[in-house]
Amino acid sequence: MKIAILGFGTVGSGVYEILQQKNLAKQFSVEKVWCRPNDTIEIPKFCSNIEDIINDKDIELVVEVLGGIEVPFDLISRMLKSKKHVVTANKAVIARHYDALTDLAKENGVSLNFEASVGGGIPWIKNVELASRIDAISKCYGILNGTSNFILDTMLKEDEDFGDVLKEAQDLGYAEADPSADIDGFDVLNKLIISARKAFNKKLDPDDFFVHSMKQITKDDIHYFKQKGHIVKYIGEITHDEGVISLHAVPETFVEATIPSNNNIASLEGKTIGTLKFYGQGAGKLPTANAVVQDILDISKNISYIDTDNVENNDIIENKTNHYTFVIRTNETIDDALIKEKDGDYLITHPITLADIKKQTQLNDSLIVRVITQEDWHD
């Protein structure tokens, strides 16, 4: 199978490297690499004109690993219209343009795969699809951002403060110069919007979420929760109707409490399978490239895990109003009715709805931590 790669940054060069392995090189040939010219590295099969890829009938599959949204969206669309399969790691494009792109793939009789867009090297999308063939999935949750987990894990283990560890993460290349996507929750939001499509066959919008930044966390906060037997993690969770992305206080005996460094873990709950958890490297050159190559292999073997024409919810999951308990540290005023008790600097809420917490816009710059109990995750 002849392949083109759009983008030759970390992931793109990793995909190229893996495809040179002798077990893969005999099946796949990278014919063209389209990217910005670069004087510092040699780009194999460099191609400066995107039309040369679109018009090359021998190229059956295109890997899109550019940054950004509008350019990749346009290019993925054009490749699908040219009846080329597309594999992408671009979560922002898939989350935003899911219907348009999956429809375009279907109309043109080609595949659009995006395993690497959620959880990096973890085979999450595949395993959600497999589970959904049998079970109605009721919930997904996990640590889906490696940068925020690296920051919290280092703050805990090295007893350092947020700003210092963020700088360290930036120096190591784990965090961007503008870290907002990672620490304010928008990266996780895209991943959960994609997961909801796969797990529930449902379209969640950003408005269906409570998204709260991790940036107010201090080492004193981490000590406070540790004393109570909790480890603080940055976690996202979705049910069929809503999602929450925020700091979570997780009992230290729970699996999620132990996830080290920049690793990820993603869980699903199904009716007959119970809870499944998938752990691995959520980012990084070779793990992410591995997920891209897994998609290439599936497409080349014509493996589709689910019948896209035959997706139905096996069971109706009842809409119910979920309740969440939060711990808040703030200088702002809060409605007394929400607060169950005060513990030093910390206010502990009653179990409240996401609508309740979303109304508290005066808390945008306060610490908000959801508290997890056995009932939330271990039924």
Next chain:
Amino acid sequence: MKIAILGFGTVGSGVYEILQQKNLAKQFSVEKVWCRPNDTIEIPKFCSNIEDIINDKDIELVVEVLGGIEVPFDLISRMLKSKKHVVTANKAVIARHYDALTDLAKENGVSLNFEASVGGGIPWIKNVELASRIDAISKCYGILNGTSNFILDTMLKEDEDFGDVLKEAQDLGYAEADPSADIDGFDVLNKLIISARKAFNKKLDPDDFFVHSMKQITKDDIHYFKQKGHIVKYIGEITHDEGVISLHAVPETFVEATIPSNNNIASLEGKTIGTLKFYGQGAGKLPTANAVVQDILDISKNISYIDTDNVENNDIIENKTNHYTFVIRTNETIDDALIKEKDGDYLITHPITLADIKKQTQLNDSLIVRVITQEDWHD
């Protein structure tokens, strides 16, 4: 697709139940159930004569969920020779007769799938196959037996002794009247022999393993390790040439230390993917039946994850002599050269080889615990 089920115990009745779900009942029809007559439950589609299944050309797939070894081996062989696909959960049969049965399936152009044989509901076999398409897998390890994990978790959390918890596990139906397979390691041995075929394409024999029972563990031992920051778990590990199945002292900050109750976790290490971990219910009616139905779905969609004719190790994994550190509590005499230090009742070895520890047959009834460090599992 028309299906027969051999055996209508816990797993067999679970498979029947899941196949009645409306999303599956339109694709699959259970035509015959062959099992021992039973006065206490009604057996749907009961069939007393196995020849009626063998001779029924409409039955394309047979689920084998009987107990035992020789009868299931004979029946699986006959079904494959009759050109029927077979799905089995029987780890003992697959571990012992892997070559004979996979050859028979190949000769007859049918599939033999056994996802449920390792890790119950965890999609372990599938994900090992997927990972092995790209990476040379260097190591697999994990908690692969729910009964032994239930016993150790309960001993730790309830501060109870081994015998009392074993009895509780038997009363709950987690442990057999004869618990030897679970607590002496033979259940895990079968699972690792199967995993080695899938992960490394290698045939490991029982002789390649050091297998040591968990039954000498006391609550004092658990306290001793806890004080050192370790949780005691019953774990198996394989590399390309050898395996170890024994109690392991795992740092309490490691994922494996937190696995609760009768759950399982299985890990693999690959060159480009790094470490992947898969967690779920390793036994139980519906999770195990779910894994059987996943195999049925794959066969019905003609999905094969790897080219069985094209299996090759992507890289040569160098044979190296691995070293393991053990803590021993014994009344027997041990070669001084093996021992690095003594700590109260406990002898701590130097890093030694499996050949070294296997020679110490006088320790068969002693406590032997392997100690895990960052180097062992988190490279």
